[in-house]
Amino acid sequence: MPVLWIVLAVLGLGLIGYMVGRMRALGSAGGDTRQLHSLPNYYGWHAFMLTIVPALLVLAAWLLVAPNMIESRIGGALPDSAIADGSSRSLVMAETRRAAGAVDMALAQGKLDAEKVAALRSDFTDVTSLLKETGAVITSDISEPVLNAALDFRDMVRSSNLWMTIVVGALSIAGFGMAILRTDKDFRARNIVEGGIKVILILASTIAILTTVGIVLSMLFETSNFFEKYPWQKFFFGSSWAPEFRANADGSSRSELGMLPLLWGTLYISLVALLVAVPVGLFAAIYLSEYAGSKLRAVAKPMIEILAGIPTIVYGLFALITVGPLVRDWIAQPAGLGNSTNSVMTAGLVMGIMLIPFVSSLSDDIINAVPQTMRDGSFGLGATHSETIKQVVLPAALPGIVGAVLLAASRAIGETMIVVMGAGAAAAQFQDGLGAVINPFEAMTTVTVKIVSQLTGDTDFASPETLVAFALGLTLFVITLGLNVLALYIVRKYREQYE
Incomplete structure (x- = not known):
């Protein structure tokens, strides 16, 4: 059945x-x-x-x-x-x-x-x-x-x-x-039912915790299997990404699985995205919380938050069809910096648009949480509205805003579809020189894209080329976990100070 x-x-x-x-x-x-x-x-x-x-x-x-x-x-x-x-x-x-x-x-x-x-x-x-x-x-x-x-x-x-x-x-x-x-x-039905509900709630929370532990342990075990087949020194410090599923005659791996090109592409694209999202999102939050009327705010904030509900594949298509050709034809080709629609700049711009509501919504809530008495005290001392925002509101909300930016950064680091369709699937080539690595109009890729590609298709699950996906995933997990912990620490410190 x-x-x-x-x-x-x-x-x-x-x-x-x-x-x-x-x-x-x-x-x-x-x-x-x-x-x-x-x-x-x-x-x-x-x-x-x-x-x-x-x-x-x-x-x-x-x-x-x-x-x-x-x-x-x-x-x-x-x-x-x-x-x-x-x-x-x-x-x-x-x-x-x-x-x-x-x-x-x-x-x-x-x-x-x-x-x-x-x-x-x-x-x-x-x-x-x-x-x-x-x-x-x-x-x-x-x-x-x-x-x-x-x-x-x-x-x-x-x-x-x-x-x-x-x-x-x-x-x-x-x-x-x-x-x-x-x-x-x-x-005594009530006692039994209430006790049963309590057991169900405990079981639900235990399942959530055990799921997290299971995810971490599965990555740890498979990562240890990978490092038994491939040296960890080459993985963490290698400057070339060239997986090769065919082995040498003696059975040794031909692959070069250094993660530095992927880590560089991940951080570079995320940096471009944050350079777009943080100013736009922060300025939008300041306007909505400090200048906009209630009617405009009731319309504008939901409109901005609609961006967060758009599927990432739609953003990827937007990057591939619209933003990529515009960046190539208007900036890259006239400046002699590249001829491809796939580039760090394309993926970063579109990812930045996607992150705007994350920064804007969180920053808006944090700015509104600043006590009104602090604004009133500034006005009582003769400060203007703009001076109050710059010298009182933003410094008071800064820890929370930093936490919002870090949460947006962890979201950018884990993005896949926009990178595939906007920046391509080719890893950064360090051997081509510093110019090729720092050129934002060159195609690069990220850790998440290679995790998907290494696990796609009928490949030997025990090979280093497949197991490397777990090492990449564990590394990315540690990075994003660190960012999330730092963001939560900063936000908690902010709340303890001003609530």
Whole structure:
């Protein structure tokens, strides 16, 4: 049974439990709510929670654990003969999953039936062309071991789904029955429900914390695997980015995976973006908070914040179609600085436009948080409006504004789509000289773009060229975490001083 149907069935049974539990409690009290220990709704919520919560928790755990166990078992059973030269067990397992999915698609399209699928084990034929007709992405001819593994994988998945349906359904029915049997007028339903809600809240917060820990640990483990295959000195201090998935004859890597060109491109594009976003956003915040009337502010601030809701792919198209050609034709070519529409300046300008609402909205809130008594004291001493803003309001709001700028910087460092479409995917070439590296009209790329490119496609997951994405991600995580911590520290210090 599909997971969605299971969830809907459990929720439906939970709603039935809610109504039955409520009616049973009222029936045990003869319809007099004054004889009930708790309000009638608490008895219904008790039945609802006992019906759905254990069942859905087991369902979530099953969906997390079972696929990994199945893949581990099927992958471990693959014979070494199924792994061709230049391939790996992970790549063969990916082909196995695709073949299993193609068999299901062929069954759904009527190109195979259950008898033909069963006959494939004993009478193997070349089924690659047949499975490709279903629309599946089959990258190579399917060998007999891979087909057998795909059929085993399919059988285990179906068996797992069947047992998952049975176990989840049994838990839901058992919870329903237990809740109904326990329900009477003296049952302390309110205490149980409130305690259950508290447990759910604790569980939700624990999941959030564990998710963060899991993300960090996964990057740490894969990064350690990368540094076992590639020297960390070359990664952190290397000045060339040239991944090569083909190895030398002795098995050593041909790649040059220095992150300095990517880090330079990330910081350079982010700097250009901040040079655009910070002045415009800050001046807009000053005008809206200190000069604009209430009617204009009610219209202008939402209009500025609309920029934050535009998808980044739309910004990327804007950079590719409009800003890139304008920068090339009006600035780069006349000045003899470049002929490409992809450049640091293109990506930086468009990213800066995207960051304006981040700086403007946060700065506006921070400026408005400055106590009015400080303005009144300045006016009482004879200062003008502009002098009050420059000498009183901005210095008081400066820590918060710096925090807003740092948060915008961390947002710029993590951007991908605008960089791909506005600045290209080529890393900075330090060997071409200082001029090529600092020229804002040259194409460069960032860490996030290379993380995506290194993990795209059917590549050996255990190769340094793939594992480098985790090292890049961990480095970027540390940088953005540091910026966020610094920003939060500055904002907290500001709030403690002026609230």
